[in-house]
Amino acid sequence: MSIEITTLLFFAALLFFLVLGLPLTFVLGGVSVIFLYFTWGIDSFYMVTSQMWGTMESFTLVAIPLFVFMAMILERTGVAKDLYRMMHLWCGGLRGGLAIGTLGICAIFGAMVGISGAAVVAMGTIALPAMLERGYDKKMVLGCINTGGGWGILIPPSILMILYAMITGVSVGKMFAAGVLPGILLMVLTVIYIVVRCYFQPHLAPALPEDERATWPEKLRALRAVLLPIGIVVMVLGSIVGGITTPTEAAAMGVLGALISAAVYGKFNWPLMHEAALRTFKLTGMIMWILFAAHAFSAAYQGMGAQELIEGMMTSLPGGPWGIIITMMLIVFLLAMVLDPVGIMLITLPVFMPIVASLGFDPIWFGILFVINMEIGYMTPPFGFNLFYLKGIVPPSITMGDIYKSVVPFVLVEIVGLALIMIFPEIATYLPDLLF
Amino acid sequence: MRPIHAFMNGVSRLNDFIGRWVAILVFAMFVLLLLEVFMRYVMASPTAWTNELTQLLFGVYAVMAGGYVMVHRGHVNVDLLYSHLSRRAQAGVDIFTSIIFFIFMGAVLYFGTDMALESIRGLETSYSAWNPPIWPAKTAIPVAALLLLLQGVVKLLEDIMIALNLEPPVRHTDVKSHDNNPEAL
Amino acid sequence: EEKSTTWRVQSHWPSASSSYEDSLVRLKNQIEERTEGRVKLNLHEAGALFKAQETFNAVSRGIVEMGTISPAYAQDKISLAGIASGLPFAFRNVWEAAYFHKGLGFEDMLREEAAKHNVYWSTDKVYPTEMVVKNPINSWEDFTSLKIRSSGALQKFLDDAGASTSYLPGSELYPALDSGVVDGAHWGAAQGAASMSLYEVAKYHVQPALNIAGTDVIIVSQKALDKLSDKDQETIKQILDEQFWFRTNEYQYKERVALSKAMEENGVEINTLPEDVQQRLTKAAQASWDEAGERSENAAEALEKMKSFLRELGYL
Numbered sequence A: 001m002s003i004e005i006t007t008l009l010f011f012a013a014l015l016f017f018l019v020l021g022l023p024l025t026f027v028l029g030g031v032s033v034i035f036l037y038f039t040w041g042i043d044s045f046y047m048v049t050s051q052m053w054g055t056m057e058s059f060t061l062v063a064i065p066l067f068v069f070m071a072m073i074l075e076r077t078g079v080a081k082d083l084y085r086m087m088h089l090w091c092g093g094l095r096g097g098l099a100i101g102t103l104g105i106c107a108i109f110g111a112m113v114g115i116s117g118a119a120v121v122a123m124g125t126i127a128l129p130a131m132l133e134r135g136y137d138k139k140m141v142l143g144c145i146n147t148g149g150g151w152g153i154l155i156p157p158s159i160l161m162i163l164y165a166m167i168t169g170v171s172v173g174k175m176f177a178a179g180v181l182p183g184i185l186l187m188v189l190t191v192i193y194i195v196v197r198c199y200f201q202p203h204l205a206p207a208l209p210e211d212e213r214a215t216w217p218e219k220l221r222a223l224r225a226v227l228l229p230i231g232i233v234v235m236v237l238g239s240i241v242g243g244i245t246t247p248t249e250a251a252a253m254g255v256l257g258a259l260i261s262a263a264v265y266g267k268f269n270w271p272l273m274h275e276a277a278l279r280t281f282k283l284t285g286m287i288m289w290i291l292f293a294a295h296a297f298s299a300a301y302q303g304m305g306a307q308e309l310i311e312g313m314m315t316s317l318p319g320g321p322w323g324i325i326i327t328m329m330l331i332v333f334l335l336a337m338v339l340d341p342v343g344i345m346l347i348t349l350p351v352f353m354p355i356v357a358s359l360g361f362d363p364i365w366f367g368i369l370f371v372i373n374m375e376i377g378y379m380t381p382p383f384g385f386n387l388f389y390l391k392g393i394v395p396p397s398i399t400m401g402d403i404y405k406s407v408v409p410f411v412l413v414e415i416v417g418l419a420l421i422m423i424f425p426e427i428a429t430y431l432p433d434l435l436f
Numbered sequence B: 001m002r003p004i005h006a007f008m009n010g011v012s013r014l015n016d017f018i019g020r021w022v023a024i025l026v027f028a029m030f031v032l033l034l035l036e037v038f039m040r041y042v043m044a045s046p047t048a049w050t051n052e053l054t055q056l057l058f059g060v061y062a063v064m065a066g067g068y069v070m071v072h073r074g075h076v077n078v079d080l081l082y083s084h085l086s087r088r089a090q091a092g093v094d095i096f097t098s099i100i101f102f103i104f105m106g107a108v109l110y111f112g113t114d115m116a117l118e119s120i121r122g123l124e125t126s127y128s129a130w131n132p133p134i135w136p137a138k139t140a141i142p143v144a145a146l147l148l149l150l151q152g153v154v155k156l157l158e159d160i161m162i163a164l165n166l167e168p169p170v171r172h173t174d175v176k177s178h179d180n181n182p183e184a185l
Numbered sequence C: 001e002e003k004s005t006t007w008r009v010q011s012h013w014p015s016a017s018s019s020y021e022d023s024l025v026r027l028k029n030q031i032e033e034r035t036e037g038r039v040k041l042n043l044h045e046a047g048a049l050f051k052a053q054e055t056f057n058a059v060s061r062g063i064v065e066m067g068t069i070s071p072a073y074a075q076d077k078i079s080l081a082g083i084a085s086g087l088p089f090a091f092r093n094v095w096e097a098a099y100f101h102k103g104l105g106f107e108d109m110l111r112e113e114a115a116k117h118n119v120y121w122s123t124d125k126v127y128p129t130e131m132v133v134k135n136p137i138n139s140w141e142d143f144t145s146l147k148i149r150s151s152g153a154l155q156k157f158l159d160d161a162g163a164s165t166s167y168l169p170g171s172e173l174y175p176a177l178d179s180g181v182v183d184g185a186h187w188g189a190a191q192g193a194a195s196m197s198l199y200e201v202a203k204y205h206v207q208p209a210l211n212i213a214g215t216d217v218i219i220v221s222q223k224a225l226d227k228l229s230d231k232d233q234e235t236i237k238q239i240l241d242e243q244f245w246f247r248t249n250e251y252q253y254k255e256r257v258a259l260s261k262a263m264e265e266n267g268v269e270i271n272t273l274p275e276d277v278q279q280r281l282t283k284a285a286q287a288s289w290d291e292a293g294e295r296s297e298n299a300a301e302a303l304e305k306m307k308s309f310l311r312e313l314g315y316l
């Protein structure tokens, strides 16, 4: 069987069982096993457990339960609620104000974590109920968290950038520096989108009703609500920048901050902690089982000869260097709909990089395009991880269909950002050139 | 019907019970990471074991979550088509797709056992500077797979009962389930 | 027309690592050319099919036909792996390690142990492992106040010798070194440090080497070899032997080029350990040798062989 046909069957099977409602992790795992059987023989099943063990051993993923736990505590104790009340009072008449505030928090969160799963689940826990409660449209809320959560891999530190640097040999420091302005650009574009859309469709993100608007003393008093969250941010970011902790260890500082906040709120008790721990366990388990199966799926696909497929596609390319770059982006975009980011990197980068270099493009700039593409991939149906992470925390009234539909405008905004960075490479290269 | 109901409730209860204890490991991971930061930054003497122990605990924590998450219906699916089906139709579809589930979990159980046995036979250690035994963590894979597989059997039995218009047992976990907590909204 | 077989090859080098191109792609080209296309290699990026720690198992079971590893990843199977992955402060020159492997029969001992697991073992090259640090080491106090990112046997050695070590995954090494969570690390030597951008954040390259050893190994499934004609088996083994000498030599050349580039472009300086620091480290090292020798009779024999060699050279 040729790799083209295998690929078609492989992905068709994936979609088929996904649509039938089997949980993602079992679809990925089961389909991998079946295809391994037919292409590689029964011995290769060993790969599935071996990949599982490898995933259990990745230290950087420890950040997931810790950041989720932090968010659970902040939500349960009421810290998050007060924070959103404060934002609402201050935003007053601004339509979409809370969504914009959420994006700001997402950006800060992005600077605290190097992976995206933790940010999506944490922000979903903190921001989603607060915004729905205040009458925000669910699609606006979902899209906002989905897109903002993804910035964890674009705003440094970023595990995916480090992986990109390890595979391609570019400087990690330059990659980190290069991510800053594009991160800000995406944020500005998303904010513009929200402001414009909500101006014309106020029901999507209602402003605070006139009679509930706060007086200045009330606003100032509400400001106290930011003290604890700011304290946590300072603890986490400060310990990363100050050389006290690695990005993964910093997650523990976040939990410490959340526990202190719980104590300040007088909510430091075992029932609350245990409940937070159980919800954390359930969400982390959901994420990790998706990763277990996703890594097996990528490895199975790689073992079947995915790389030859990409190589084949690269030999018959449309005109000119830009045609090639755009085709590469398209391939990554399509793969990202069904594969995990680490898998995509392992499959495509060894084929892409020599071509990118021979065309004379800056690999740092290409890396930023690649990472943004991954980020889009995290939130594109059917398989974007963030969609599933989010589904894991939303109330039952929100369906996967809602989540799928919610990302469309936000994906378009990110594509606009991607195009801007392609047209003006300086957005990515200015800072690294300045600093290194 | 009684023994089947008892089996189904027993498995769910077992997974829930184990999950409630394993969930507490998040505190251990938190304390260990802070301890390492403290030892390295304040005492200037980092340890060889805290990060590795955290990683091992995390691995066990993550893999053991499988069954617990299933009891609480936390393994996420795409409900685009699914949510439009009747309860019986859903059960029918689930019976069909459970083949994929059992193929996956069967492979993980079989090869996970193989991997664990090999590790236990050699009392495998990590060969790091700390060099702890890692066979207990590897053994967690087949144990977790078995628990998840059993929960899958429970789900299958439940679906068969629904499809046959029989009454499935009241799941004791439904009663005190903390997922989709209305308070969270 | 003869039919060709394609081997899956799991690398433990990411493709940015110089050895991916220099060792693995070279091997692929040699084998494909000299078997006249009867054996083809499909190379897979580090971790793509199997993680480094699992690659020996996978090759041993014949799931992938070929792989690259460090001996440290096969420690539970190969009792000589501790010695193969490099005893600290034993050899002083690369040629000594090469002679130990090929002239004194250490490679044959490794091959014999690996054969029990249906694996054909062939050391890719011998080369030094060297540290980079943020501040120069000018005294024993400087050394003991270091926080070093290390791993495996070297970590234990550095720890026992009096430095503070932590294990961090490779993906966190750069930020940790940058922000000062650790102030030193080893990742191969100059080429390795350069591939991880470590010279951007640590400007001192420490010499002499922590160890010199056959830290990169090519492993081949015996099952896969047996399926080939005798002639092709012979050709592949010959290519692997030539690879050892060629790569050991070429690596030395590239090390020097990488180091001088780092000195020029990143302002890196060579930090030679003071004599007394070297002596104390050598002393601490010998305790760790004996531990490696306790693994098995084979290991004891290999250690004795090495010690008598070092005595002969006047180092002991």
Ligand SMILES: NC(=[NH2+])NCCC[C@H](N)C(=O)O
Pocket (backbone or CB within 6 Å): A055, A058, A060, A115, A116, A117, A118, A159, A340, A341, A342, A385
């Ligand atoms: N195997 C790994 N190291 N995976 C890291 C990927 C991070 C994960 N996909 C996330 O979004 O959080």
Ligand code: NA
Pocket (backbone or CB within 6 Å): A109, A110, A111, A112, A113, A114, A115, A151, A152, A153, A154, A155, A156, A157, A158
């Ligand atoms: Na980040």
Ligand code: NA
Pocket (backbone or CB within 6 Å): A335, A336, A337, A338, A339, A376, A377, A378, A379, A380, A381, A383, A384, A385
């Ligand atoms: Na995707």
